[in-house]
Amino acid sequence: MDDYFNAFEDRQPPEPLPYSPWREALWQFTATLSLVIGAWYITWRWMHSLNYDAMWFSVALALAETLAFIGLILFVYNLWKDQPIPDIPAPALIEDIVPNSPEAGRPIAVDILFATYNEDPELVRLGIIDSKAIRYPHPIDVRIHILDDGRRPEMRAVCDEEGVNYISRTTNEGFKAGNLRNAMEQTSGDLMVICDADTRPFPTILERTLGHFRDPKMAWVQTPQWFYDLPAGERLPVRLGRKFGPIGQRLGCGIEAVFGKVNLGEDPFVNDPQMFYDVIQRRRNWANASFCCGAGSIHRREAVMEAALRSFGASVEERVIASEEEITLSSKENRVAPELMEAMRTEAVVSEILTPYRFHVSEDIYTSIVLHSDRERGWKSVLHPTIESKMLSPQDLLTWTIQRYKYAGGSLDILINDNPLFRPGLTFAQRMMYGSTFWSYLGSIWNFIFLIAPILYLGTGLSPVSAYSTTFFLHIVPFLITLELAMMLGTWGVAGYASKSSYLAFFPVGLRAIGTVLRGKKISFPVTPKDRQSGQFLNLVRPQIGIVVLTLLSSVWAVVALSADMDTPHSLTGVVTNILWGLNNCLAMSGIIFAAMWQPGEIDGKENEDGL
Structure with missing residues (x-):
């Protein structure tokens, strides 16, 4: 394991995208123009x-376009406004983050919690070592806790060697959420840093973030x-040169001279989360809608x-009311005796579970919704734009699939069973932001239609539009051009094509998650593997x-x-249009197909510019 990590230790994270009011104004103008067109x-x-001769096909595609356009409206709303990067001084004492604290004068206490199950203890040790190196400009009480749901002697031994607290439990109820709840019962820090087993905090994580908590x-x-x-x-010239x-190296240099730098095998699973954090999540700060993502x-x-506690009390009352209704219906009495009501309340309290983090596969976003909807307390959240820790990426398609399925299934389960759009307490802006997240996971439905539409036309000649005429292109081309221009400005500094292709190729996992939730089945809680799973995953x-084979054949x-x-x-314009459309779909599918065959090589851990 040491050799693996040594290859990446010198890598530094990218700086957050700089705020530009001029670019934001231009983005807002082009985005508005794109939505109008x-x-x-x-x-x-x-x-x-x-096309009235193929209404089933025509209506299906028009409906898919409409649903995708709704998603675009939500996405534009999400990206609408950015904010300058704040620089808030680190708080020194508890009263700086808890006004009128009865313990005024004492240092802030922070619990760093590492949730682990079956990961290599030496992997967790790296996070412990990095946590012990955290610095702070004032005296601070930092306590490191390892929450081991695997109950492993070797993990306890690592904790003893590193001098940190080891916490375990007899069952795995609630999985990670239950693990965190158990830890909260045995810790008392004012603040908690949530880490996964592979999280490695940077020394600056507290001094750069705790200033936000000056807001009570x-x-x-x-x-x-x-x-x-x-x-x-x-690099392409290096690959062709080998x-x-x-001759191959010169050819590669020529290709790069036309198309720019080409890296083969770079981030094959499109794991780089910069688009999500530095663009999508960061631009939710103005609406107080940036949600928790766990680690x-x-x-x-x-x-x-x-x-x-509020959720616990509400659940107890629901149990009591349900029991009262059942008794009054069966006994024909107008009211239940006070002694029986008290007994029912006691039983409800005993039966209900206090869950600081909801027992759910997406406990992080679920907890975010609960806190954001507490209008009485007005809790806030923020996406701090600077990277303050590092983690391991999924290194094979099986791990990638498990992770994406959990994300999609968990979010869709919340959408179907506890829709935040109708939850009391959320502001309109927060509903729109959460709606954008959940709507995006429904995109596999219309994306599938976009993938099969050119196949149907090329294979049968049935057209989803009345004609591929000049009028058609005069309507769609301006929309596509302004849309691409707007997205380029809105995501300035972050490459977007790989993310869009990955989203399109995600459709089988998304459809499976949708089907699972609609059938009322629970999304499972498998731990995302931290070690590469061997083999190919075609x-x-x-x-x-x-999709690729059918597109090429048709x-x-x-x-x-x-x-x-x-x-x-078939018409000439129809064939050309749909072939270009289909080839774009194939290009999007090719990324995940190559990822299924990708094998790590000797050069994967280091840059390979080779003087080019």
């Missing part, structure tokens, strides 16, 4: 472009997650416990391979049918 296009699609309503601070072991890839010698977050204990990308058929003047309804 998009609304014009969608209206025209429904009113003037439906600040419930938690989320820091960006950064995967420091992402494969660096291999295979074909000097790398710092929580105010008071906020978490108070929300848990069985996991059969649907994506199917394209060949359409070209043959058109060139041979066969009796098919």
Whole structure:
């Protein structure tokens, strides 16, 4: 393990994107223009472009476009406004974060909690060592706790050797959420830093983030997650030079001169989370809607416990009311005797579980919704833009699939069973932000339609539009151009194509998660593996391979049918348009297909510029 980590130890995280009011104004202008043109296009699609000879196909595609446009509106709202990066001085004493504290004058107490189950104890040791190196400009009481749901003697031995607290329990009830609840019963810090087994905090994590807690309503601070072991890839001239010698290297240099730097094998699973944290989450700060993402977050204990107690009390009352209704219906009595009511209340208190973190596969976002909806206390959150820790990335497609399935299934379960859009207490802006998150996980439905639409046209000649005419292109091309320009400005500094392709290729996992939730089945809690799973995983990308094969076959058929003047309804503009559309889909699918075959090489841990 030491050799593996040594290859990445010198890597430094990127700085947060700088705030620019001029770029933000330009983004807002182009985004508004894009939405206006998009609304014009969608209206025209429904009113003037439906193909009445294939209404099932035409309506399905128009509906998919409409649903995607709704998602675009939510996304633009999410990205609408950024804020300058704050520089808040670190608090010195407890009264700086808890006004009128009866313990005024004492240092702030911080619990650093590492949740672990079956991960290598030596991996956790790295996080412990880094935590012990955390610095702070004032006296501070930092306590490190290892929450071992695996109950492993070797993990306890590591804790003893490093001089940190070891916490375990007899069951794994509630999984990570239950593990955190058990730890909260045995710790007492004012603030808690939540870490996964592979989280390695930077020395600056407290001195740069605790200033946010000067606001007594600040419930938690989320820091960006950064995967420091992402494969660096291999420059195209180097790859071609290894295979074909000097001629190949010169060819690679020529290609890069036209298209820019090309890295093969760089971040094959599109794990880099910068788009999510530095763009999406950061731009939710103005609406107080940045949600907790688990590892790398710092929580105010008071906020978490108070929300848990409120939820506990509400659940007890629900149990009592339900029991009272059952008794009055069966006994025909108008009221229940006070002694029986007290007994029912006692039983409800005993039966209900106090859960600071909800027992849910997405306990982090669930807890965020609960705290944000507490209008009485007005709890706040913030995405601190500077990276303050590093983690390991999923290194194989199986691990990637497990992680994405949990994210999607957990979010959709909340959407179906506890929809935040109708939860009392949330502001309109917060509802829109959470709605954007949950809506994005429904995107697999319309993305699937976008993937099969060119296949259907090329294979059968059935058109989803009345005609691929000049009028059609005059409506769709301005929308696509302004949309790309707006997204480029809105995500300035972060490459967006890989994320868009990954989102499109995500459709089988997304559809599976949607089906699981709609059938009322629970999303399982498997621990995301921290070690690379060996082998290739082409069985996991059969649907994506199917899209590529069907697109290529149908394209060949359409070209043959058109060139041979066969009796098919294909048109030249229709064939060209759908082939280009289909090839774009294939390019998006190719990323995840290659990821299924990707194997780590000797160069993955270091840059390989080779003087180019």
